[in-house]
Every structure is written in C-alpha cells, then in structure tokens.
Amino acid sequence: MHEASIATELLNIAVQECAKNGYSKIDSIRVIIGRATGVMTDALLFAFNVLKEGTPAEKAHLIIEEIPVRGVCKDCEKEFESNENYIIFECPNCGSFSINLLSGKELNITEMEVSNEN
Amino acid sequence: MKIKVTTKILDANERIAEENKKMFKDLGVYVINLMSSPGAGKTSLLEKTISALKDKIKVGVIEGDITGTNDAERIDRLGVPVVQINTEGACHLDANMINDAAKELPLKEIDLLFIENVGNLVCPAEFKVGEDIKVMILSLTEGDDKPLKYPLMFQESSVLIINKVDLKDLLDVSIDKIKKDAQFLNPKIKIFEVSCKTGQGIEEWTNWLLTNIS
Numbered sequence: 001m002h003e004a005s006i007a008t009e010l011l012n013i014a015v016q017e018c019a020k021n022g023y024s025k026i027d028s029i030r031v032i033i034g035r036a037t038g039v040m041t042d043a044l045l046f047a048f049n050v051l052k053e054g055t056p057a058e059k060a061h062l063i064i065e066e067i068p069v070r071g072v073c074k075d076c077e078k079e080f081e082s083n084e085n086y087i088i089f090e091c092p093n094c095g096s097f098s099i100n101l102l103s104g105k106e107l108n109i110t111e112m113e114v115s116n117e118n
Numbered sequence: 119m120k121i122k123v124t125t126k127i128l129d130a131n132e133r134i135a136e137e138n139k140k141m142f143k144d145l146g147v148y149v150i151n152l153m154s155s156p157g158a159g160k161t162s163l164l165e166k167t168i169s170a171l172k173d174k175i176k177v178g179v180i181e182g183d184i185t186g187t188n189d190a191e192r193i194d195r196l197g198v199p200v201v202q203i204n205t206e207g208a209c210h211l212d213a214n215m216i217n218d219a220a221k222e223l224p225l226k227e228i229d230l231l232f233i234e235n236v237g238n239l240v241c242p243a244e245f246k247v248g249e250d251i252k253v254m255i256l257s258l259t260e261g262d263d264k265p266l267k268y269p270l271m272f273q274e275s276s277v278l279i280i281n282k283v284d285l286k287d288l289l290d291v292s293i294d295k296i297k298k299d300a301q302f303l304n305p306k307i308k309i310f311e312v313s314c315k316t317g318q319g320i321e322e323w324t325n326w327l328l329t330n331i332s
Contacts (some may be wrong), residue, residue, distance in 0.1 A: 002241065010127045017123055031127070038244075038270070098307050109123045 005060060006107070007047035012113055015056055023114035026057040030111040034067040035083065037103030041066065071102035131245060134213035138220065138248025144226045145176075148331040149233065151249035153271065156237030159281040161189045162314035164232055168196050170324040171230070175331070178228040180219045182211040182236045189234065199223050208240040213248055230331055232323040239264070243271040251276040260283045262291045265299035272303045277310070279323065284313040 014029050033039050041064050048062045070081045073091035079102070080092050091099050126132065144148050154160050161181075168177050179200040181190045190202035201222045203215050216233060223231070233249060235242040243252070254275040256264055259282055265272045272278065278300050280293060293311065300307050308326070312319035 002244070006127055009130060013123070013129075015126050017121055017125075017194065018127045021119075021121055023119065030145060097302065107127045109125050112123060114119050114121055 002045040003043035004030060004051070007044055007051050008037060010109060011055060011057055014060075015111055017109075017112060018056055021114065023116055024056060025115050025117050027115055028063055029057065029109060029115040030059045030063045030065065031056055032065045032067055032106045032107050034069065035105040036101065037107050039107065056076045056110040066109075067103050067106050068085035071104075072099070072102055073097045074098040075091050099113040121232045131213050134217055135246035135248045138213055138216055139250075140196035141220070142231065142233060142250075144224070144250060145224055145228075147228050147231050149231045149249045150257070151235060151242070151247055151252045151273070153234050153235045153239075153242045153252060154237060154257070155260055156240045158237070158255040158260065159314050160234050160237070160255060161192055162301060163255060163279065163281065163312070164193060164234060165196065166230075166312075166314050166317065166320045167324055167327070168193070170196055170320060171327070172196070172198065174328065175229040176227050178223050178225070178231045180216065180223070180233045181216070182233065182234055184208070190262075198220050205236060210245050211234055211247055212245050213236050215255065216247040230327070236330075237256040237272050239268045243274045253279065255279045255281050256290055256296060258291050258293070259284050262293075262295040262299075265296060265303055269303050272300050272307065275307060276303070278310045280309065281314055283311045284316045 002039060003106050010031060014026055033041065046060055052058055052060060068081050068083050072079045073094060073096050075096035075098055076094040078093045090097055152160050160277065164179060177198050179193045179198060181200060181202045183189060183204060184207060185204050186266045187202045193200040201219045202280055203211065203219050233247060253272055253273045256278060278295060285292065286293060297309055300309065310319055310323045312323060
C-alpha cells in the first residue's frame with residue numbers, strides 16, 4: 001500500500017481540522033485501519049513521523065487501532081472474524097466464496113487532541 | 119481539547135473519482151480502467167480493439183506511463199483521440215490525473231474511453247479513477263501463479279483477458295489454473311483468452327464490449 005501518501009493525506013486532514021476549530025497544535029491523532037486494507041502500520045508510523053516535521057502536528061502521536069477482518073457468509077449465514085493481514089476469500093465454516101465483508105476496509109481518522117501553544 | 123473526526127483518509131481520491139464518474143455518465147461515456155503488469159499487452163490489446171470497433175463506435179484513450187509518449191503515439195496512428203499522462207514516478211493513476219486529462223478529450227463525441235493504467239499488478243487496483251469497470255490483462259509468459267500472488271487486482275477486475283495464448287505450447291503454464299484461481303478469488307470475473315499477435319479471441323472480446331456498453 002501507499003503508506004507515505006496515506007500519511008500525507010492524514011496530515012492534511014488533521015491540519016485542516018485543527019485550524020478550522022481554532023487551535024494551533026496537534027497533540028495526537030487517532031486512526032482506525034482495517035487489516036484488509038494492506039496498510040502496514042510500521043511503515044505508516046515511519047512516514048508520519050518524517051512528514052509531520054514543520055507542521056502543527058510536529059509533536060503529535062499517531063495512535064493506530066487495527067480492525068480485524070469480519071464477514072458474513074451469504075450461504076451459511078454465519079459470521080466470522082480473522083486477524084490475518086489480508087482479505088478473506090472463503091467462508092471458514094462452509095467454504096463458500098460468497099461472503100460480505102462487514103469490517104476490515106476502514107482507513108479513517110476518528111479523533112484528534114489539539115491545543116494552543118503557550 | 120478533543121475533536122471528533124470521521125474522515126476517510128483516502129476520501130479526496132474517492133470524491134474526485136465519483137465526480138469523474140458522474141461527468142462521464144452525464145456525457146454518455148463508458149469508461150474502462152485497463153490494468154496489467156508491464157509488457158502484458160495493454161497497448162496491443164487497445165490497438166486490436168480500436169481497429170475492430172472504430173467503424174461502430176467512437177473510442178478515446180488516456181495513456182498512463184511514468185514517462186514517455188510511445189504508447190500515445192501508437193494509439194494516435196489509429197486516428198482516435200488520445201491524451202498521454204506522465205506520472206513522473208508515481209506507480210498508478212489517480213482520480214485527479216484523470217480529471218485533468220479528460221478535459222483534453224472531446225468527451226461529447228466519445229462512446230467508450232479506455233484508461234490505460236501504469237504497468238503494475240499491485241497499486242492501480244487500489245485507486246478508483248471514475249471508471250465503470252476495471253479490466254485486467256495477464257499474459258501467459260507471466261506464469262500461472264499470479265492470481266494467488268496478486269489477489270486484489272483479480273478481485274477488483276470485472277474482466278480478465280489472458281493474452282499471448284499463441285505461446286501456450288512453448289510455456290510451462292496452465293491456462294486452466296489461471297482461470298480456476300481467478301474464479302476462486304472472484305467468482306463473477308469474465309474471462310477471455312486472446313492473442314493480440316494472431317487476433318485469436320479478439321472478436322469475442324469486442325462483441326462482449328459492444329453488448330455491455332450499449
């Protein structure tokens with residue numbers, strides 16, 4: 001995946017939100033990342049820590065919450081969950097390929113902590 | 119002070135892709151995002167497809183390459199409108215590049231627009247550009263292990279074109295395995311076997327295209 005592009009986008013969004021709310025400094029950014037997105041959290045953290053320099057997020061921590069891949073089978077109607085780092089193709093209960101993903105594709109900012117420099 | 123945000127990080131690309139899609143739909147343009155590894159035959163397939171269709175419908179092409187205009191020149195020789203995008207390093211096309219390039223084309227006159235993505239079996243599958251469908255090519259020389267090694271591309275594509283089938287007796291490659299694994303990843307995928315060199319299978323593919331875009 002494109003961890004550097006993702007880090008750039010997430011910094012853009014965070015800096016805009018911070019200014020929009022009338023604050024000057026970002027202390028932390030919380031993101032959720034589904035395991036089916038293929039995003040490597042170490043690479044994302046690395047890119048974030050390089051790119052944040054010189055921005056209002058310079059001192060910010062990036063808090064990453066990983067979301068497991070969850071799905072429901074259209075044939076046996078059972079739900080399943082996996083902590084593997086990629087998408088599931090097959091229902092673990094009955095082997096059907098007709099599955100609906102319920103979670104795992106998330107790539108969202110959920111919350112930020114901001115303050116004003118004294 | 120805590121701020122609640124609910125923004126998708128790749129929202130910007132998805133939003134522009136939706137805008138592109140609406141613009142194409144309003145102008146009556148059917149859009150295909152064509153993807154494959156380097157050298158699988160994207161431009162060759164376009165040459166064959168355009169030659170077969172150009173008396174029936176109006177085709178346009180956006181060419182995506184890291185650098186150079188070789189592919190756009192090949193398409194230009196066929197007398198159809200073409201724009202070359204040079205990504206200057208980026209490994210895929212994104213919605214914003216397509217938004218800019220589309221302005222250079224006479225979209226009102228075009229029925230079918232091909233977007234030839236950068237040759238890469240990984241990244242292009244991650245980015246929507248505003249297409250109606252994704253079509254991918256896998257050439258036999260790449261080997262029959264590719265569907266399971268690059269699953270996302272096969273899952274995202276509506277159509278798989280297996281190219282260079284004229285070489286099948288020379289290679290240790292199983293077309294059946296490619297088909298089986300592609301259908302395992304994506305039960306709905308439509309598969310064509312073609313040779314852009316001999317023309318085998320091209321008619322079946324272009325007939326399918328004509329029925330699907332009208």
